[in-house]
Amino acid sequence: MEPLSLLPHDAARALAGVIFDLDDTVLDHGALTEAAYGALFRLRETGLTLIACTGRPAGWGEVILRQWPLDAAIAENGAVALVREAATPVAGAGHRGGPPPSAGADRIVALGGLDRDTRRARRAELVELAEAMVRRFPAAALADDNDQRVTDVTIDIGEHRRVPSDDVARMRAELRDRGVRTLLSSVHLHLTRDPSDKATGVVRLLSARFGEDPTRARYRYAFVGDSGNDGVAFAAFAWTFGVSNVRAHLGKLSVPPRFVASHPMGRGFAEIARRIAALRGNGVEP
Numbered sequence: 001m002e003p004l005s006l007l008p009h010d011a012a013r014a015l016a017g018v019i020f021d022l023d024d025t026v027l028d029h030g031a032l033t034e035a036a037y038g039a040l041f042r043l044r045e046t047g048l049t050l051i052a053c054t055g056r057p058a059g060w061g062e063v064i065l066r067q068w069p070l071d072a073a074i075a076e077n078g079a080v081a082l083v084r085e086a087a088t089p090v091a092g093a094g095h096r097g098g099p100p101p102s103a104g105a106d107r108i109v110a111l112g113g114l115d116r117d118t119r120r121a122r123r124a125e126l127v128e129l130a131e132a133m134v135r136r137f138p139a140a141a142l143a144d145d146n147d148q149r150v151t152d153v154t155i156d157i158g159e160h161r162r163v164p165s166d167d168v169a170r171m172r173a174e175l176r177d178r179g180v181r182t183l184l185s186s187v188h189l190h191l192t193r194d195p196s197d198k199a200t201g202v203v204r205l206l207s208a209r210f211g212e213d214p215t216r217a218r219y220r221y222a223f224v225g226d227s228g229n230d231g232v233a234f235a236a237f238a239w240t241f242g243v244s245n246v247r248a249h250l251g252k253l254s255v256p257p258r259f260v261a262s263h264p265m266g267r268g269f270a271e272i273a274r275r276i277a278a279l280r281g282n283g284v285e286p
């Protein structure tokens with residue numbers, strides 16, 4: 001991994017957008033700091049498209065896309081892509097000199113995917129498997145964000161619980177034998193039957209929503225992350241960044257990020273954003 005100072009000027013200027021993980025990348029143990037939130041606005045001011053890409057539930061993706069300065073959100077490790085649909089102007093509502101009449105808030109819609117009944121049936125089976133796992137590995141528990149999920153089920157292994165890595169490995173092996181895919185973040189073990197991951201989910205969204213060629217997108221979008229479920233994106237994108245706490249997860253990453261910040265989590269994200277913004281000519285290096 002290289003320091004941020006080695007990020008080439010031309011690469012930063014050629015970027016169309018930045019894709020970033022949330023937990024322990026933008027968020028500090030789940031909390032959003034002023035520095036990290038402000039960094040999103042600084043990036044956007046340089047003309048970049050911003051896409052959150054998280055293992056968190058679809059319901060959380062919808063909330064942040066409503067509230068944060070984002071263009072899209074990927075949730076549940078690539079299985080759900082959420083975008084804004086512009087509000088329809090009110091027919092016949094004229095105005096005289098003042099601002100146009102408000103058409104209301106944009107809608108948040110999910111792109112493609114399975115119908116609701118199929119998802120429910122798949123999830124019910126995964127919930128049963130996850131419940132069986134946490135009965136056998138009592139250090140683990142079902143994560144408390146499951147009710148907002150639509151495709152996967154999560155077991156808490158590091159958010160409110162501390163689960164030995166041997167237990168996590170045994171759970172993953174048993175689930176694999178039952179044909180269930182598992183993905184690991186710093187806080188959760190995800191059980192899913194959806195074939196998506198953060199890289200395929202992002203590329204599908206970029207192609208469908210932003211008209212990006214998948215190969216060019218590798219160079220036009222940077223990715224920022226911190227742990228195991230970001231590994232596929234570190235491998236897929238050319239300009240990848242880790243916050244400094246990524247160092248604790250290097251053993252689980254087949255490809256590390258190309259650049260690493262000197263600070264962890266939200267401060268590291270702000271440091272990366274500051275560097276990219278400065279090279280794009282719209283930021284001030286400290």
Ligand SMILES: [Mg+2]
Binds near residue numbers: 021186225226
């Ligand atoms: Mg993370």
